[in-house]
Amino acid sequence: MLLETHRDEIEAILSRYHSPRSAVLPLLYLAQDTYGYLTETAIREVAAILNMPPTDVFEVVGFYTLFYKRPVGTWVLQVCDDVPCCYLGAEELIAALKQRLGIVEEQTTGDGMFTLQRVKCLAACDRAPVLQANLDYVYDVTPERVNALLANLRARAAEARQRGVSGRFAEDFEWGPDGALIRIDRAAPYRPRQFPAAPPSAPPEPEPVPEADAGHDQLADRKGSPL
Amino acid sequence: MDLSEHIIMRELDVPDINDFEVYRRHGGWEAYRMALKEKTPAEIVAMVKESGLRGRGGAGFPTGIKWGFLPKGVYPRYLLCNCDESEPGTFNNHQIIDRNPHQLIEGVALSAYAIECHTAYIYMRGEFAAAAITLERAIAAAYRAGFLGRNILGTGFDLDIYVHRGAGAYICGEETALMESLEGKIGQPRLKPPFPAVAGLYGKPTIINNVETLANVPRIVEKGVAWYRSHGTEKSPGTKCFSLSGHVNRPGNYELPFGVPLRELIESPEYGGGMRGGRPVKIIIPGGASAPWLTHEHLDVPLDYESVAAAGSMLGSGAVIVLNDTVKAPHVAYKMDEFFKHESCGKCTPCREGTHWLVRVLHRIAEEGRAAPEDIPTLHSIYNQMAGNCFCLLGESAVMPIKSALTLFPEEFEAVVAASRHHPHGNGHGDGRHGPVIPLTAKR
Numbered sequence: 001m002l003l004e005t006h007r008d009e010i011e012a013i014l015s016r017y018h019s020p021r022s023a024v025l026p027l028l029y030l031a032q033d034t035y036g037y038l039t040e041t042a043i044r045e046v047a048a049i050l051n052m053p054p055t056d057v058f059e060v061v062g063f064y065t066l067f068y069k070r071p072v073g074t075w076v077l078q079v080c081d082d083v084p085c086c087y088l089g090a091e092e093l094i095a096a097l098k099q100r101l102g103i104v105e106e107q108t109t110g111d112g113m114f115t116l117q118r119v120k121c122l123a124a125c126d127r128a129p130v131l132q133a134n135l136d137y138v139y140d141v142t143p144e145r146v147n148a149l150l151a152n153l154r155a156r157a158a159e160a161r162q163r164g165v166s167g168r169f170a171e172d173f174e175w176g177p178d179g180a181l182i183r184i185d186r187a188a189p190y191r192p193r194q195f196p197a198a199p200p201s202a203p204p205e206p207e208p209v210p211e212a213d214a215g216h217d218q219l220a221d222r223k224g225s226p227l
Numbered sequence: 228m229d230l231s232e233h234i235i236m237r238e239l240d241v242p243d244i245n246d247f248e249v250y251r252r253h254g255g256w257e258a259y260r261m262a263l264k265e266k267t268p269a270e271i272v273a274m275v276k277e278s279g280l281r282g283r284g285g286a287g288f289p290t291g292i293k294w295g296f297l298p299k300g301v302y303p304r305y306l307l308c309n310c311d312e313s314e315p316g317t318f319n320n321h322q323i324i325d326r327n328p329h330q331l332i333e334g335v336a337l338s339a340y341a342i343e344c345h346t347a348y349i350y351m352r353g354e355f356a357a358a359a360i361t362l363e364r365a366i367a368a369a370y371r372a373g374f375l376g377r378n379i380l381g382t383g384f385d386l387d388i389y390v391h392r393g394a395g396a397y398i399c400g401e402e403t404a405l406m407e408s409l410e411g412k413i414g415q416p417r418l419k420p421p422f423p424a425v426a427g428l429y430g431k432p433t434i435i436n437n438v439e440t441l442a443n444v445p446r447i448v449e450k451g452v453a454w455y456r457s458h459g460t461e462k463s464p465g466t467k468c469f470s471l472s473g474h475v476n477r478p479g480n481y482e483l484p485f486g487v488p489l490r491e492l493i494e495s496p497e498y499g500g501g502m503r504g505g506r507p508v509k510i511i512i513p514g515g516a517s518a519p520w521l522t523h524e525h526l527d528v529p530l531d532y533e534s535v536a537a538a539g540s541m542l543g544s545g546a547v548i549v550l551n552d553t554v555k556a557p558h559v560a561y562k563m564d565e566f567f568k569h570e571s572c573g574k575c576t577p578c579r580e581g582t583h584w585l586v587r588v589l590h591r592i593a594e595e596g597r598a599a600p601e602d603i604p605t606l607h608s609i610y611n612q613m614a615g616n617c618f619c620l621l622g623e624s625a626v627m628p629i630k631s632a633l634t635l636f637p638e639e640f641e642a643v644v645a646a647s648r649h650h651p652h653g654n655g656h657g658d659g660r661h662g663p664v665i666p667l668t669a670k671r
Binding site: 022028121136 | 312313314315316318320321325346352353355357387389392393394397408410411412413470471472473476477478479480500503512548550553554562563565566569570572
């Protein structure tokens with residue numbers, strides 16, 4: 001089916017390489033966008049087109065993180081939790097998304113709209129916390145902006161289904177001055193993030209060291225125990 | 228220190244510079260046209276060699292010398308542009324492409340001409356989908372104008388440039404793993420030698436250069452070696468696009484001549500704008516995740532390859548992460564090594580197992596606040612077993628954060644040990660004894 005529906009695109013991809021096998025990643029992206037995720041049949045189809053042993057293609061699919069071997073939501077939300085994102089609000093963002101969507105990492109919402117993933121490094125550390133929605137970058141996503149973001153993405157669900165999850169038609173988004181999500185004018189010079197100047201704050205209270213047997217055998221509990 | 232003219236981010240103040248015609252009106256593609264008509268490939272290689280341009284991807288190897296390694300008379304040759312940037316703190320490549328894709332394409336085309344290659348691939352990190360599309364559009368414009376394709380400008384030179392998107396694997400930024408991935412295999416590094424210049428993509432001579440490196444080439448050819456060398460330092464000529472992130476007021480990419488002091492990058496109102504909330508600097512990671520850490524004592528170190536090396540670290544990719552005193556060293560090491568564990572390709576045992584155990588022990592210390600006294604020697608033991616024994620630099624890099632944390636902030640690890648001294652589960656295995664830290668049967 002892939003070959004019949006996308007013959008021209010497949011031929012164009014194959015013509016770029018000395019060896020057909022080199023086209024495995026672009027063809028897997030094509031299959032993923034066609035079927036929504038990489039079914040076993042789709043992987044075997046790609047193997048047949050490239051005349052590769054299917055096990056080799058399964059191996060490739062398993063190695064790279066941007067291929068999905070099970071159904072994912074219309075929008076795959078990938079939140080970067082790496083240094084420096086984790087120190088600039090990524091954990092708070094992930095907690096807000098989990099709470100708002102009612103799912104944990106690697107799960108998909110009941111309506112099939114969102115899949116949530118933690119990912120390692122999106123190379124946009126200057127705009128942390130950052131996430132990608134089907135490989136569209138969305139910058140400076142603080143927990144307060146989560147509701148607006150999800151509403152915006154829901155409104156663009158039909159567009160997302162048409163474009164697929166592999167980012168073959170990706171764009172970038174950022175927050176406008178009025179708090180709305182706007183598409184970046186890619187001709188505009190890039191603007192580094194500006195933090196509001198704040199007076200130096202007092203150092204935080206030292207965190208209490210966890211009690212050796214916290215929650216298990218507290219003196220207070222023992223007092224209240226009928227034993 | 229200010230630049231009168233940017234090299235990598237040239238003409239950034241011109242509106243729509245990412246448009247082909249605008250770029251051309253501002254002198255774009257002139258170096259390429261002149262080189263094709265007036266210079267031999269050998270002359271371009273000589274210029275790049277004399278300019279002292281060093282690879283910006285991390286290793287800092289002189290680019291012209293690398294090009295000179297190609298065996299004479301062996302064709303076809305390939306040029307690969309490495310845009311698989313994916314290390315915490317490193318984020319300039321896709322912004323170079325977003326801002327000025329034509330400069331990169333001109334750099335790729337010029338370099339391909341210099342090394343007598345007719346097919347070049349730009350290997351892009353899979354997540355950079357938008358940048359890949361920007362680049363595809365820009366390449367299409369260059370084909371339409373006759374700067375790419377067959378018999379370019381009537382000189383008989385042929386060149387095709389293709390964008391190839393990876394699919395999410397940091398290791399594919401390692402040059403031999405990149406070639407494996409481009410050949411349709413999983414991205415695991417190859418044994419060197421043979422080096423790519425001798426036997427690379429499809430077994431043919433191959434040159435692999437980083438985006439930022441290639442973006443320098445048009446300016447070197449256009450303005451000459453002397454002009455280029457008037458920037459930066461004697462051993463590190465030119466400029467570097469420093470990616471500044473972390474607890475600074477203005478994180479972002481700043482193109483500066485080599486030799487700018489770290490303090491100026493962090494504190495100058497034009498660049499970093501100082502620390503957020505005025506809090507003190509605690510940890511500076513000056514060259515990407517794999518660079519040994521520096522502290523506030525190193526704020527006056529000039530940012531060039533030699534000075535940063537003399538301070539005990541490395542400039543690497545120029546990704547400067549600055550963290551304030553609210554972070555805990557074991558936690559930073561844990562997050563960094565979690566990245567390396569996630570990205571280890573699994574080919575060699577020291578890296579695959581070492582990163583796993585580093586993260587397992589560090590998770591207990593940094594996230595749960597529990598440590599047995601044996602944990603610290605164990606961490607030393609793991610990194611000593613990894614250092615020098617991994618197949619490629621990823622495993623070697625994973626050693627740096629934990630080594631830095633244990634060397635610079637040992638008291639923070641000891642504090643966790645002290646706090647968990649009377650904890651019945653201090654070793655994290657729930658058996659009530661300080662048994663072996665790495666059990667023979669691991670619970671996964």
